[in-house]
Amino acid sequence: MKILKLRSGGEMPIVGYGTWTASGDVLENALNEALKSGYRHIDTAYLYKNECTIGKVLNEWISSGRVTRDDLFVVTKLPAYATRPEDVEKYLKESLQNLGLNYVDMYLIHSPFGLFAKDQTDLDTMVIDYDTDHLAIWKVMEKQVDCGRTKAIGLSNFNAKQVQKLLDYSRIKPDNLQVEHHIYLQQTELVDFCRDNGIVVTAYSTLGTKDGKKRLNLNWSKGVPEILENEVVLRVASKHGKTPAQIVLRFTIQKGVVVIPKSTNSQRLVENIQIFDFELDAQDVEDLERQDVGDKGRLWWFTIFAGVKDHPEYPFPKEI
Numbered sequence: 001m002k003i004l005k006l007r008s009g010g011e012m013p014i015v016g017y018g019t020w021t022a023s024g025d026v027l028e029n030a031l032n033e034a035l036k037s038g039y040r041h042i043d044t045a046y047l048y049k050n051e052c053t054i055g056k057v058l059n060e061w062i063s064s065g066r067v068t069r070d071d072l073f074v075v076t077k078l079p080a081y082a083t084r085p086e087d088v089e090k091y092l093k094e095s096l097q098n099l100g101l102n103y104v105d106m107y108l109i110h111s112p113f114g115l116f117a118k119d120q121t122d123l124d125t126m127v128i129d130y131d132t133d134h135l136a137i138w139k140v141m142e143k144q145v146d147c148g149r150t151k152a153i154g155l156s157n158f159n160a161k162q163v164q165k166l167l168d169y170s171r172i173k174p175d176n177l178q179v180e181h182h183i184y185l186q187q188t189e190l191v192d193f194c195r196d197n198g199i200v201v202t203a204y205s206t207l208g209t210k211d212g213k214k215r216l217n218l219n220w221s222k223g224v225p226e227i228l229e230n231e232v233v234l235r236v237a238s239k240h241g242k243t244p245a246q247i248v249l250r251f252t253i254q255k256g257v258v259v260i261p262k263s264t265n266s267q268r269l270v271e272n273i274q275i276f277d278f279e280l281d282a283q284d285v286e287d288l289e290r291q292d293v294g295d296k297g298r299l300w301w302f303t304i305f306a307g308v309k310d311h312p313e314y315p316f317p318k319e320i
């Protein structure tokens, strides 16, 4: 497994295990399979309501001596409805309690816009908090590193301007930016910007988030086929004798971007980590790069949260 060095000294495996939409026994079994297959980087979030299950499995692996805590790289996130300085410590402590861990390896601000939640289990009850203050929140994020609750801190769904502001004013720089990234939304400028500033990029929804799309009714504004049915992906897959998922994941890690595919299927999760025994050539890369349609390829506009486009820290173009 290739490991990326973080500015703060940590080591982030370039393939992680995504867990959004997974829970209960299905997640418990799948995470056991994932750990057996070599996954050591696990991506979760307070919002996913699955930290307890993940913590149970990880602690079984640690206490049985199959892994040490040091072998693992655990990422969790401050929820959008807690994007306020006074909530950071409280929610990180709760995540640690859920996970049964003393620290996480990476704590991310899940989204640049803050919300208030009447009912945390119901996205429809979220309303905009217009007073989101990134610098004030970041100061408390830094304190979490000082206290040892997290080894590193980072961001998710922030745009380059928002990241730059934190780079300019922070004591501890963001180590990681997690964003939507796949063949239709390749985010070349943002990825280059992060590379130039020592920030590791993590790609989410790289396979096209099939179950997520269904759950939240997400859609591309440009009529494009499902990522795993794209004809260039299929052609490159057959050329290398690999699956479409392996091709798009390989394409992403060849660019030095971390992937965190989600699968609760024991065959598919193994397939998703077996991407180190082949290489895409310059022609494959060029053909796949041509699939980029920029913001028309974005699935995640976060309009699941009513009025979010009016938030002063809304990170994406309001019109495309």
Ligand SMILES: NC(=O)C1=CN([C@@H]2O[C@H](COP(=O)(O)OP(=O)(O)OC[C@H]3O[C@@H](n4cnc5c(N)ncnc54)[C@H](OP(=O)(O)O)[C@@H]3O)[C@@H](O)[C@H]2O)C=CC1
Pocket (backbone or CB within 6 Å): 017, 018, 019, 020, 021, 043, 044, 110, 156, 157, 178, 179, 203, 204, 205, 206, 207, 208, 209, 210, 211, 212, 228, 243, 245, 246, 260, 261, 262, 263, 264, 265, 268, 269, 271, 272
């Ligand atoms: N920071 C943020 O705002 C966000 C972060 N994330 C993180 O990123 C992770 C990955 O993104 P996610 O949106 O879940 O979507 P993915 O792009 O990882 O796609 C997951 C879907 O692909 C299917 N799948 C997985 N492997 C294969 C395969 N080899 N062949 C065919 N189908 C496959 C899964 O089904 P099955 O399980 O049946 O295999 C599931 O339906 C999340 O789980 C979460 O941890 C995601 C969204 C937003």
Ligand SMILES: O=C1CO[C@H](CO)[C@@H](O)[C@@H]1O
Pocket (backbone or CB within 6 Å): 020, 045, 047, 110
């Ligand atoms: O990571 C994510 C997955 O799902 C959430 C909604 O249910 C999103 O808000 C989010 O960013």
